[in-house]
Amino acid sequence: MSDTETTENLPTASENSPEDDFSKTSDLSGSQEQESNTCEITETSMGNVPAKEVTGNEEDEEGEVKMEEVRADGAEPGNLSSDCLSVNPDGEDFFETFSSIKIKYEDRSTKTIREFKYSADVPDGPIADQLWPTLGGWNVDDLYGEVLYALVHALKTKDQLESDSMVAYLQQAFHIDNDKHKKLLDLAREKQAPPLVLNLEVIEAKGLKGKDVNGLSDPFCTLYVSPKQKHNTSMKPATLNPTWREYFSFPVTSHQDEVLSIEVWDYDPEESLSDKMKRFNEVKSTRGLRILMKEIALTASTGKQTHEFLGCLKIPIKNIPADGFDKWFNLESKNGNGNKKKGEIHLRMVMGAEKDKKVAAQEYRHVLHLLLVHELDEENIQTHAWDGQFSKHSEYILNQLRWQGGLLPHDIDMAKWLVYTRVQCEHPLNAKLFPPIFSAVLEHHRKEAISDDEMRKFWFASEKLLDNFSSFVRNIHQCFLSNSTATTQAYHMLKTLGLLKDHISKAPKIKKDLESKITAELITEKTENAISRGAEDLFNSIVKSDPDANETEVETMIKIGQLLIADLRKGLEMLDNVFKELLGIDYFETTYRVYDEKYGELVKPLVMKICQNLKPLEIRHDDGLFYDTDLSIGTSLFELYLAVKQFADLSVNLKSKTDLSIEGCFHTWFHSSVAHWLDIAWCKAMQRIKKAVQLDKLRPVSDIGDDSQITSSAVDTTLIFHQIQIFWNQLSWPEVEGSYAFIFKILDDLCKCVIYYADIMSHRVEEIENKQGEMYQISDELCYAINNIEHVARGMVPISERLEMEKILNQLAEMNGKESASHCRKTLAVVMDNANENVMNKTYEILSKVGLHMEPVIYRMLLEGVEVENEDEGVSKLCKYLDKNLIKLRDKLTQDGFDKVFIIIWENASRALRNLIRTNVEKRRPPSFFQRIHNMLQILFNFFYPDGISEVDSVHNADVREVQDLIRLHGASTADLILKYTQERLRLQGKIKMRNADNGQLTLRATYCEDQKSLRVEILNCRGLKPHDSNGMCDPFVKLQIVPQELYPIVAKKTKVKKKTLFPLFDEIFPIPLSPEQMAMGGILHFSVKDHDLFGRNDFLGEVFLSLESIPFTTSYAKLQDLPQINLPLTMPTEEVSSMLQTLESRQWDQEAAKFAKKERNKQAGTTGNTSS
């Protein structure tokens, strides 16, 4: 932050500065002096750019730094292990996220601004050469002589300076060689001392006595050194605190004995008694009345005017120092005893030499100019630094001139104004000098202390100053790019201009009288003009500044934008208000509009061109993910977008946004690049996910908390999502429809990322799992993988919220109507749902694989266990195995994940059981074997579901029910099975509606006579039998039995055969003796209808089942005819019962089973055979 580079380099060569942009500004300012630069605020240091503190790494190291940075302010909590950074261990091919582009952008911005040099020039040559005043007809030697003379005959001051050093100083300032100096000094010494005068200003008085009837006085002063020459001030009527501000000059002969006398009187005009009497009416108080009476008496008695004495003051001349007094004095009474307070008087007095005022004033101005220049040169005072403080020597010399020339304050102020304004044009002084001098001069002017001629000079100087100040304003931009005190300078300049403008607009006459060009409008116009020109200058200078050799067009454009933004921000922060307050000029708006137009002209065609030529990314699929396209254009274009957007955002400070060329439309230039950026973001995300998974050591990132069950790649991946979201937020796309489509794309991309992650994570873990031996155990890695996937999927949800979807949808609703918005909302929801479903599928897939891995182990253990006589013992090994793995899963997985895998393992266990049954069915194991399996199932079931199955979704237990059914089937005895078969047939028969009875139907009546212990069955008829013989008829009969036959060992009953009919009427009654106990044993009446075949086997036509339990109990007196007829459909064995037949068939050791099964199969075969013929 050195500001030493500023104007240090004042070369000795005294050439004029080269003509360039900035020397032209002095043309503008209309300077009559030598061409020179007015502005050299070229501090190259850039201290106060509000940029993010970046670790200062050079390009190469940025990658790693950014990783950490993003992480640090990312959404992820801080407890990350060093593993997390492993994605990019060597810094090569770092994931350059868009958020890091932002950092890079800011980084670059800081750097750009730091390095930018405004091409303003430092003036050449010593200051003195440029500033040497033109003396307007005066000869330097003459002037020098005059000043020497004044010094030789110096008036004494409090701090008398050594005369020799003073003279030497003067010689230096005037650049006078020694010989000439000696000659002139001698000349000055020879001259007589100048006659002295006492210059006195009577300013004011206070606390005077009221002597008149109205309680006031009409005071005036009488002043004299010798009573011969008395001066009077004007009379100030009716006041006790008069203000005079009048000047007097007294020739002083000797310092020794002369005394200045000042007397204050109450004026009493000569007036007639009658006048006084008239005034009688005005008298207010009794005191006033008394005074009036006295006055009347006085006048009446003497008939002569009498002023009343108010107070006096005597000052010996010798007590007056050369630099004079300016203070309040107590007034005393005439005789000198100051008991009574007489009030105070304010006097200013200085000693001086008698000289022509105009000459003295002019002389003073020239010397002031010379000394100022000398001082600036000698002390090497920076521009804008000199604050009115002369060195002691100069001060002394100036004072001597002032006193000896008898110059008054207005002369001095005017001299300062004229000299300072002139010097300002060549070597800017501290601008804070100007407002007070300006005000002072105007004050003098108001009191008409200044001649018109002087005022003309004043206005002329002011015009120059206006030009100078405008040129400063024009160059003001350098002040922000450098860190100087320029804003303070600007403030004072504007304040001066403000005063000027204010004065002119209040007193427009001045302008007319003095033929000054200055108007309020001119000030505004010049200033505004300077602002726009300045903005153009800066813009051109930025555009012209040498680009880096490697810099692309886009980078240049970014740099320009950043510099403009920095400039605008500074202007807003430091100047805008000042301009508005002091001059009513909108600095920021003027500047902004210049930049807006010019920058827009530059950026728009470039961006449009690039966007037009942007190629979609080409992604090669062979090696995972790969892209061909050079991404740097895309990323630097994004930087440019940020710059342009930042620029556009500054327009909020404008009064109106009309006619802007950037704000409101810049995004349309970039439109097609956004998709490109999103593609890049997606591509990089995918790449980085891949790398993250590769490098994941599958160890938890933390020992405690939520992160203890996930590993580095999950953290990295959510971070990547976060970066995409940050990118979106930075983009803050200003247009609604686009925002919607882009959010859509981002969501879609995120979904792809999640799925991709799940994919490669599961692949990775699968490799590990597949390496396991026969005794499969759940690995930690698998649990982490599952947790990782869930974590990543969950990570998508908050991101989608932070994309501000809701906000966009609401805006859409406002713009395109609610219907359209709800449409879009639905679409986004579909995208999200799709992703969630996919992730669920993935986890399910992995978990299914767990099940598949475990199944053979379970199967083996079941197989071993089933051979052991004691089931508990047999299952215990399996239970231990399951227990161990389930506990691990429960400890490692989330509740949700555990619930899922739990069901899957249960399903696989039950499937293993089913397979066990299947193989053993093939081996035709006895029912006792299956009974053991059944017991094992119970134990297993209780192991999984100690509280019963109801608590779990029964869908997942369809398997279990089947296993149970199978076991029941195979564990049952043959008789049981046959009964079950029959019962099943009865159940199926109940489902058939009569009109669908394709095989025909049977009508019967049945009752049980309790007293006779006899079942009476009447077979009435059959209807709708299927033709079976070649004649289209059949010869049907009915056979009646009760199953199971073990319980009902009765001889089968048969009806007569009815010839050639499909509607046989049997009308036969069969009494069957049965005990009531037998009736309650669950027997079933079995009617089979057959076609009588004389030669071969009787063909089966269908059968009917009737449960004994459904038969009504009656007495022997009841008649069968009174009972209702029962119509039942004929059925065949169908597919639905074939599993039971299969079971029976498998029991080859059991003749009865085989026989039954064969019979039933024959019925089926017969059916098919008949229908096909």
Added chain:
Amino acid sequence: MQGKHVLLKVVLLGNGGTGKSCLMNRFVSNRFDTHSFHTIGVEFLNKDIEVNGRSYTLQIWDTAGQERFKSLRTPFYRGTDICILTYALDDKASFQSLLNWRDEFLYYADVPNKSSFPFIVIGNKVDIEPESREVAYETALDWCAANGNLPYVETSAKEATNIQEAFTSAVERWVKLDAKIEKPYTGQTVNLSARQQMAESEHRSCCFELS
């Protein structure tokens, strides 16, 4: 055992107002909205379809045809399996734009083999009065023949004519040209219903194989 559900990304392209959204809505939810608004960028819906005994899940991406939406729709071309080019029979300009649409698609879609990508052409609004028809059936057929023998279907989203057929022929076109099932990774998705069906079919196959 049935094969896996195949997931296909289908993109509908064509000038604004040719009825792409209507086609999609008619196909997916069998609805027709006379006061439909223009699409913003893209929309999408899922629909399961069976073609020649095989199940497919179509992810149908409906795009905005207006030029100003170009940069909003093109990002979504990536990963597309089938592209349906649409025009309206009463709008000759929309027919003449077909080639532009194909080119735009190929430019942005990043497809591996541009010459054999499955396109099909749909002439929508076949319900119009014959006198308002601006593109003759033969003209359209000729165009399709000249541009790679593209299948051509005339539909009416309004009257639900040929909708199912159009999408079926799109899938058939894909089967013909791009029958590989394992696709390069483009983030393709298998939806839940597909999974459930898979699981169900597995169950069935296991339960009834007792012998």
